[in-house]
Amino acid sequence: MERSTVSRRDAILNVTAGLAGLVAGGASAARATAAEAATAPAHPPHSGPRRPSGRAVEPFSVRMPVPQVLRPQSVRGDTDFYLMTSRKARIEILPGTRTEMLTYAGMFPGPTFRVRAGRKAVVRHTNDLDMATSVHVHGGCTPASSDGFPTDTLESGSSRNYTYPNQQRAATLWYHDHAHHMEAEHVFRGLAGVYLIEDPDEAELRLPSGDHDVPIMLRDARFDEKARLVFEPHDFQNRTMILANGRPSPYFPVAARRYRLRFVNAANLRTFTLRLGRDTEVAQIASDGGLLRAPAAVRSWRMTPGERVEVVVDFGRFPVGSQVFLTDAEVGPVLRFDVTRASADTSRVPDRLSTIPALPAATGKRRIVLSFDRSSGRFLINGRQFDANRVDAQIKLGTTEVWTVTNDRSGFAVPHNFHAHLVQFRILDRNGRPPAAGEAGVKDTVAVAPGETVRLQATFGPHTGNYVYHCHMIDHSSTGMMAQMKIVA
Numbered sequence: 001m002e003r004s005t006v007s008r009r010d011a012i013l014n015v016t017a018g019l020a021g022l023v024a025g026g027a028s029a030a031r032a033t034a035a036e037a038a039t040a041p042a043h044p045p046h047s048g049p050r051r052p053s054g055r056a057v058e059p060f061s062v063r064m065p066v067p068q069v070l071r072p073q074s075v076r077g078d079t080d081f082y083l084m085t086s087r088k089a090r091i092e093i094l095p096g097t098r099t100e101m102l103t104y105a106g107m108f109p110g111p112t113f114r115v116r117a118g119r120k121a122v123v124r125h126t127n128d129l130d131m132a133t134s135v136h137v138h139g140g141c142t143p144a145s146s147d148g149f150p151t152d153t154l155e156s157g158s159s160r161n162y163t164y165p166n167q168q169r170a171a172t173l174w175y176h177d178h179a180h181h182m183e184a185e186h187v188f189r190g191l192a193g194v195y196l197i198e199d200p201d202e203a204e205l206r207l208p209s210g211d212h213d214v215p216i217m218l219r220d221a222r223f224d225e226k227a228r229l230v231f232e233p234h235d236f237q238n239r240t241m242i243l244a245n246g247r248p249s250p251y252f253p254v255a256a257r258r259y260r261l262r263f264v265n266a267a268n269l270r271t272f273t274l275r276l277g278r279d280t281e282v283a284q285i286a287s288d289g290g291l292l293r294a295p296a297a298v299r300s301w302r303m304t305p306g307e308r309v310e311v312v313v314d315f316g317r318f319p320v321g322s323q324v325f326l327t328d329a330e331v332g333p334v335l336r337f338d339v340t341r342a343s344a345d346t347s348r349v350p351d352r353l354s355t356i357p358a359l360p361a362a363t364g365k366r367r368i369v370l371s372f373d374r375s376s377g378r379f380l381i382n383g384r385q386f387d388a389n390r391v392d393a394q395i396k397l398g399t400t401e402v403w404t405v406t407n408d409r410s411g412f413a414v415p416h417n418f419h420a421h422l423v424q425f426r427i428l429d430r431n432g433r434p435p436a437a438g439e440a441g442v443k444d445t446v447a448v449a450p451g452e453t454v455r456l457q458a459t460f461g462p463h464t465g466n467y468v469y470h471c472h473m474i475d476h477s478s479t480g481m482m483a484q485m486k487i488v489a
Contacts, residue, residue, distance in 0.1 A: 078120055102129060114196045122163050124160070134179040139424070173195040175194075209260070236270065239270065253337075259312070262286075286353075287310075298437075306445040323337070365402050391485070401460065418470075429454070430452065470483065
């Protein structure tokens with residue numbers, strides 16, 4: 001696997017060209033979201049994703065795998081102990097070929113963690129790659145020493161323990177590499193997996209569970225004619241192959257009953273705007289930080305990189321033998337559900353899902369401006385690039401603040417989003433309007449379109465130390481669109 005080497009001039013050209021595709025793609029997705037007639041075709045064109053060589057990958061010819069659940073090596077008191085090794089592996093992604101990937105435990109995506117809320121997980125990570133890494137649980141309320149600060153790296157050949165208290169709401173999180181300047185390429189090449197925090201109290205809701213609770217990690221990719229991944233920074237327009245749990249345009253057999261589908265957008269830059277079948281209504285039950293107060297009836301759902309959306313789909317409304325397509329507004333069908341059998345179903349979607357505490361009074365305010373300097377090709381937060389030796393915001397432990405995040409379009413209109421480590425936040429408003437039902441819960445990542453302003457409220461704690469906040473279009477953050485906050489007692 002060759003490492004990417006890009007000159008400063010070429011980087012600026014790549015950024016500008018990539019942004020043109022990204023802006024066009026974002027506009028296309030927005031138009032499709034607004035168009036009521038945009039539905040999944042009953043019989044999508046026989047084309048599917050293509051390699052640069054022009055040879056087609058037969059769509060819906062491979063089954064979507066469900067990533068293996070990682071089991072603890074030992075259990076002591078209130079703590080589960082896990083072992084994880086980062087290493088290269090040759091993985092079948094395109095049918096009949098093998099691609100060298102950077103992996104967790106030799107798997108792509110990495111194995112899924114299913115941990116219990118309030119129960120500590122200690123993961124001993126060993127780095128068998130030939131490059132430094134830094135593991136981050138995205139959405140985790142984690143001590144600074146285990147959060148995966150971009151320059152707090154695990155060197156090649158080393159091991160260390162990462163401790164996750166899991167003292168937070170049950171939610172769909174994910175873990176990925178965060179080594180500064182390399183996170184975009186490392187995640188693109190495979191270092192990502194799902195981290196589920198579960199709460200036994202949820203069993204009373206009778207949501208779909210067991211084999212009917214399915215994580216689906218979506219991302220895009222670019223391959224050459226030898227099935228090798230091709231990474232170039234900001235190369236949005238050429239990453240045209242969509243992978244669901246690591247396979248291109250797969251199918252997935254389901255019974256005619258309800259399923260809980262946990263979607264994770266693990267793409268570097270791509271926003272997915274998804275809908276099922278012919279505009280089928282589904283119940284959105286959760287966002288980044290766990291269950292909503294009540295289910296939201298939606299016909300499409302949008303996810304920028306890093307965001308998660310959980311929906312319950314009742315496949316019982318489709319006759320056995322049906323093929324139901326999950327379609328993205330820009331690229332078309334990305335996954336096919338095959339309704340293969342009848343099934344009893346005692347699950348449900350209750351009218352009330354969870355209690356979300358009232359917002360405390362805020363005692364501080366901050367303004368965050370996301371921008372792109374076209375002349376230098378630099379992505380900036382408040383006019384600055386990331387510096388690990390500079391603290392951009394010092395915040396007293398337990399303080400509640402309102403952050404006003406604006407995407408400055410004066411230099412170049414670029415889509416961004418915003419992700420803060422350590423905390424979950426609430427969206428107060430978007431351009432002065434209340435958040436949509438699907439964004440009204442607990443979040444850690446939020447879309448901020450060009451010219452848009454989003455106000456967020458968060459309480460900072462319970463841990464002290466240094467954490468980052470950044471755009472999670474990670475080609476942007478890896479080139480400096482990141483800042484540092486220090487939580488002090």
